[in-house]
Amino acid sequence: MKLLDCTLRDGGYYTNWDFDQQTVDTYLRAMEVLPVDIIEVGYRSVPKKEYVGKYFYCPVETLEHIKQMAPSKEIAIMFNEKEISPEDARNLLAPVENLVDLVRIAIKPDRFDEGMVLAQTIKDMGFQVAVNLMYMSKVIKDPAVMDKFHKMNGLVDFYNIVDSYGGLYPQDVKFLVDKVRSVLDEDITIGYHGHNNLELAFANAIKAVESGCTVVDASITGIGRGAGNLKTELFLTWMASKKGMEVDYDALSDVTSLFEKMKAEYGWGPELPYMVSGAGSLPQKDVMEWVTKRWYSMNSIIRALNNQKTGLEDNLQLPKLKNKEAYDIALLVAGGPTAVEHSEAVKKWIDQNKKSLFIIHVSSRNVKPYEHADVPQLYCLVGNEGRRLESIFENLNTVNGRCVLPPFPRKMGTYVPRAMKDAAFELDDVTFIPGYNDSHTAIALQSIINFKAQHVYAVGFDGYSGEVIGEKEKALLAENEMLLSEFKKQYKPVHSLTPTSYSNLVSDSVYSHITNNLTFEQFEQH
Numbered sequence: 001m002k003l004l005d006c007t008l009r010d011g012g013y014y015t016n017w018d019f020d021q022q023t024v025d026t027y028l029r030a031m032e033v034l035p036v037d038i039i040e041v042g043y044r045s046v047p048k049k050e051y052v053g054k055y056f057y058c059p060v061e062t063l064e065h066i067k068q069m070a071p072s073k074e075i076a077i078m079f080n081e082k083e084i085s086p087e088d089a090r091n092l093l094a095p096v097e098n099l100v101d102l103v104r105i106a107i108k109p110d111r112f113d114e115g116m117v118l119a120q121t122i123k124d125m126g127f128q129v130a131v132n133l134m135y136m137s138k139v140i141k142d143p144a145v146m147d148k149f150h151k152m153n154g155l156v157d158f159y160n161i162v163d164s165y166g167g168l169y170p171q172d173v174k175f176l177v178d179k180v181r182s183v184l185d186e187d188i189t190i191g192y193h194g195h196n197n198l199e200l201a202f203a204n205a206i207k208a209v210e211s212g213c214t215v216v217d218a219s220i221t222g223i224g225r226g227a228g229n230l231k232t233e234l235f236l237t238w239m240a241s242k243k244g245m246e247v248d249y250d251a252l253s254d255v256t257s258l259f260e261k262m263k264a265e266y267g268w269g270p271e272l273p274y275m276v277s278g279a280g281s282l283p284q285k286d287v288m289e290w291v292t293k294r295w296y297s298m299n300s301i302i303r304a305l306n307n308q309k310t311g312l313e314d315n316l317q318l319p320k321l322k323n324k325e326a327y328d329i330a331l332l333v334a335g336g337p338t339a340v341e342h343s344e345a346v347k348k349w350i351d352q353n354k355k356s357l358f359i360i361h362v363s364s365r366n367v368k369p370y371e372h373a374d375v376p377q378l379y380c381l382v383g384n385e386g387r388r389l390e391s392i393f394e395n396l397n398t399v400n401g402r403c404v405l406p407p408f409p410r411k412m413g414t415y416v417p418r419a420m421k422d423a424a425f426e427l428d429d430v431t432f433i434p435g436y437n438d439s440h441t442a443i444a445l446q447s448i449i450n451f452k453a454q455h456v457y458a459v460g461f462d463g464y465s466g467e468v469i470g471e472k473e474k475a476l477l478a479e480n481e482m483l484l485s486e487f488k489k490q491y492k493p494v495h496s497l498t499p500t501s502y503s504n505l506v507s508d509s510v511y512s513h514i515t516n517n518l519t520f521e522q523f524e525q526h
Helices: 021-033 060-069 086-096 109-124 170-183 201-211 232-243 249-266 272-279 285-293 298-310 343-352 385-392 418-423 440-451 471-490 510-514 520-525
Strands: 002-005 038-043 074-080 102-107 128-133 158-163 189-194 215-218 329-333 357-361 377-380 402-405 424-426 455-459 494-496 505-507
Touching: 002 232, 021 060, 021 249, 038 060, 060 074, 060 086, 074 086, 086 109, 102 109, 102 158, 109 128, 158 170, 158 201, 158 215, 170 189, 170 201, 189 201, 201 215, 201 232, 215 232, 232 249, 272 285, 272 298, 285 298, 329 440, 343 510, 357 440, 377 385, 377 440, 402 418, 402 440, 418 424, 440 471, 471 494
Parallel strands: 002 038, 002 215, 038 074, 074 102, 102 128, 128 158, 158 189, 189 215, 329 357, 329 455, 357 377, 377 402, 402 424, 455 494, 494 505
Antiparallel strands: none
8 A cells, every 4th residue: 555645746736836945845854754655746847838836847956855855755757648749758757767766647538549658658768657547537437448448558557547527436436446457467556546526535545445546646735736635644644543554743744734824825625616516527727717816706607617517608698788879988997995985086077077988897896886976887797796786786777887798608607687687788809808708807998999988097996005915816916917008008098096006007196187177178188
């Protein structure tokens, strides 16, 4: 029975394969004294055009340090088969032949044959080879996949059942172990790598061991893609209790406490959307993006997952947003506190310019102070905004304005409050920048382009100057800066009437506009 810990490799999906050195050293010291047999420390990879960290590439000096810190352990790395050719493998492995003991290959079922070619290359170089065949909850009864297993005989050292979607149940694990054991040579070690979407990683690991698996994968606090993995500390505790394994709980506690702090920041674990994706054997990549980087309601995420499962593009197509009248001025109302703090001044400015102005609410957070403004209003319904509108207004039938939604089809599906269905419209396209159809700011800016506003103002785009912010806020800030910059280049600059830290907004003051009770035209002339 062997335990493989894949904390640094699988945990990199949350940290972009960057871990501070103190954390890594604490982790390696713990691994050295704990009954962990193999440490999977990351990938060896060909260059990518975007930034990914140290443990995605595992430079030689990094592997040397790991080997020095944990000399008694076998060291494993992983290849993504779809990204690594046999020639790449030779180039990547030649410098580390004395530093790496095991090379694991992540293989999609439809690329099984290509995976065997890569496995042969690695085996010929003298490394132990493990095949991690993914998506097993999807292909468990697919004979086109199962009938190829015999090709691993005489070639690989390990075969790992990978529950990529976290959708296997204990009876499925037993079925798979029995199936592969009946096909594979006895000298091939069978392992199990389980994700925890349905909180079955522990139960499935026990069933895997009972059924004949002799390697189990785990990670500290379960850190790993999406819902994460079996927890190393849980499996070690079980092994100590049931198998008499000696565990240094001081070392285990030291490293677990470090990763618990990281978990508070990154938030891995079996949340509701991961449970639904696991139950339906649906990919976790999108779910991870929706949960960690955007503000979507649970209903939106579940609707999107159900659409994926049924092959439905979207559940509702709407009329296209068209501008019936010309407006010279657009006012963006974003979600920052200054849109409320300065709302009386802003409303006075609106009243001065109401003949030529419309409001577009980037989010619903600050709609209430402006509900009685006597100008046309648009509400961007992206993500959870429809539900938020319902929670803000007691009676949506009295709300002045129209809703604008991203172009059809919408990945998250469509939710429009019942009372506003006749006032809901969608954009044809987001033309000023591709790939941001689910961004509140992009939808608002595109609406302004469609309405051909000649002057664009904003309130509530505060930014986060001087604040300690999390990963979501950092991502939103960077995205908004980029969108505002692109809008300025292609269309026109946006002037902020309230305080802002956005570098791509022109700083202005609502008070300079209202002091002399001037319309926009009069102010410009003055």
